[in-house]
Amino acid sequence: MTSRANEALEAFYEALRDDDADQLYDRAPCGYLSTAPDGMIIKVNQTFLDLTGYQRAQLVGRVRFVQLLSAGGRIYYETHYAPMLGMQGHAHEIAFDLVRADKSRLPVLVNAVLERDAQGSPLVIRTAVFDARLRREYERELLRAKQRAEESETRAKALAQTLQQTLIPPAPPVIPHLDVAAAYRPTGDGSEVGGDFYDVFQIGTNDWVVAVGDVCGKGVEAAVVTALARYTLRAAIVEHAEPSTALATLNEVLLHHHTNRFCTAVLLRLRYAEGKWAGTVSCAGHPRPLLRQPDGTLHTVGKPGALLGVVDSPHLHDVQFRLLPGDMLVLYTDGITEARSGKVFYGDEKLAALVARSFDSAAALTSAVLSEVLEFQSGRPHDDIVVVAVRVPV
C-alpha cells in the first residue's frame, strides 16, 4: 500500500476516534430514547428530534412515549407493546406511527429493552426508533396483495364447488325394477375439483347406462377432462350399442384433446326385457365391478381393458351377464381400494368382505362403503371416492 493511502486511512481512523460518545449517541442513524418505566421521556437524541420535529425541551420530562403515537398505535402500545416489555423485557420490530410536531405521521419500527435494577424493579426503557417510511409502503402493498389473493381464493373455491356439482349428478334417477344408489366424496376439503365422476342415465325404453370414471390428477385441467369424458360417454353410448365402442370413442377424443391426462372408466349398459335385467360391461383400466349374489358369493364382472387416452387402439372387451333378483352390482373408483391409513391400503379384500355382507338396499351398501372408507382414513380422504350400486329387487 502506498504511503499516501496509508495516511488517508490513518486520517479516517482518526476521524472515527474523534466520534465521541455524545456524537455517537446524538448522531446515531436511528432515533434513541430513554424513558422511565412509565414511559416518561428522560433522554432523547438529536436524530429523534430531527425525525419528529420536536425540540428537546418539549419532550424531556413532559411527554410519555405513548403520547407521541397515533391513536391506533396508542391502543397497540397499551394492549401489546407495554405488556410485552413488562413480561419479557424487550420488544422487537414493532410498527408504530409517530405523530410529528407538525401533526404529520412518520411510520417507524421500534426496538426496546426494559432494564431492571438489582432488586428486579423496572429502571429504564431504552428505545431505538427507525424510520420505516419505505418499508411501510412496501408492507401495505404486500397486505393489499394478500387481501387480493384471499379474495380470489374465496372465488376459486366457490367456482370449484359449483363445477364439482355440475360434474356429479345430485342423485341417480329412479329406474323402474331396479334399485340404484351412489355415494360420492371429493378429496380434501372440497375446495379442489377432483377427477372422479359417475353418471346414470337412460338411452331408450328400459335401456339404461351407468358410467364410473377417474381422470388422473386434480384441479381445473382435470375438471375439464372429467366433463369432457362424461359428456363424450353420454353421446357415444347413444351412437354405439357396445360399451367398448363408446369407450374407444372416448379414447379417440382424449388423444385428440390438448391434454396429456388419461382416464379409467367402466361403462355398463343395462336392458330390461321380459322381466329380466341383462347387462353389458366394458372396463378401461378401471377396477372391475363386483357382483354379489343373494347367497353372499362374490364375482368380478368384465374383462380388464386398457387405459384411455394413452394408445391409439386400446384393447377393450364387452362382457355380457345377467342380473337376477337379489343381485347387487357395485362399481367404484380406486379412491376406495387405495385409501390409506399410514402405510396400509384399504384394499380389495376389505372391500370384498364389506360387499359380501347382506344389505337391504343399494343405498345401505353405498353409505356403508363410504363411511367405512372415510373412517379408515380418519375422515380425510386423499383421493375422490365414488361408489355406485345397482340391485335387482327380489
Next chain:
Amino acid sequence: MVSIGSRHNIHQSGRPDGQPMLFAHGFGCDQHMWRYVAPRFEDEFRVVLFDHVGAGQSDLSAYDPQRYSSLSGYAEDIVAVCTELELRDVIFVGHSVSAMMGVLAAAAAPDLFAKLVLIGPSPCYLDDADYVGGFSVEDINDMLESLESNYLGWSSVMAPVIMGRPDRPELGNELTESFCRTDPSIARRFARVTFLSDNRDDLHAVATPTLVLQCANDVIAPVSVGEFVRDRMPNASMVLLDATGHCPNLSAPEETAAAIEHFVRGSAPASR
C-alpha cells in the same frame, strides 16, 4: 368435544376449598397478564386463570366468529367456566375488555358472582355526544391497521409456536415470548368487538358489589370513563391508582393487588 379446561387453558391454584377468584385477561394478551397479581391470593382463595377462546393457549379451533361477534359470547364462556368448575360466590377480576364481559356475565347469572373487580373498564371506547370514550371510528381503523402491520411476520414463523404444541412442552419458554400474539384474523375480530361495543346500558342492572380500579394516566380508559362506570353501577366504588397506563397488573402489581385485597379481604369499603 374438547373439555372446557383445555378449550380455555384453565389453570387453578391456591386453596381448592377457598372462595374462587376468576381472573379474566383483556384484549391483546392472555392469562400471563396476571402473573404478578394472582399468586398473592393463593393463600386464601381458589385462583382460576383462563384464556379467552382465540387468545393465548386456548383452543383456536373453538373460535366461532358468530359466537364471538359480541361480548355476550365471551360472557357466556365466563358463566360456562364457572358452571363447569362448580364455582360459587365468585370474585370476578376482569381487565380491560374483560371488565365488561364480567358485567354482562353478572347480569346474566347474578347469583354466581359475589364481587366484581373491574380494572380499567370502559363500556364504550367511542365518543358519543356528551360521552367521551376517547376514540373515534378513524382511531379504531388506525388501530386495526397497526395490528395488521405488526402481524406481518405471523403466519409462517410464529404460527407453530403460538398455535400450541402440547406434544412439545420444551416450546413452553417460547410461548411466553409470544404471549401477546395470536391468529391475526382472530385478533382483528376481537379488536373490533372490543373497541366497537357499547355496553353503557348494561351497567345499571348489575348490583353486584363492584370495585373499579382506575389508572391515573390511561390513554385507553380515561378517568372520566372509570367514573362513568362507577356512577352507573348501583353498588360500585372506585380506587384511583397512581399507576400509569392501561395495565397496572403488570406495571404496578403491588398497588393493584393491595387495592384488590382491600376489597376482597377487608370489610371497610373502598374509597370513592
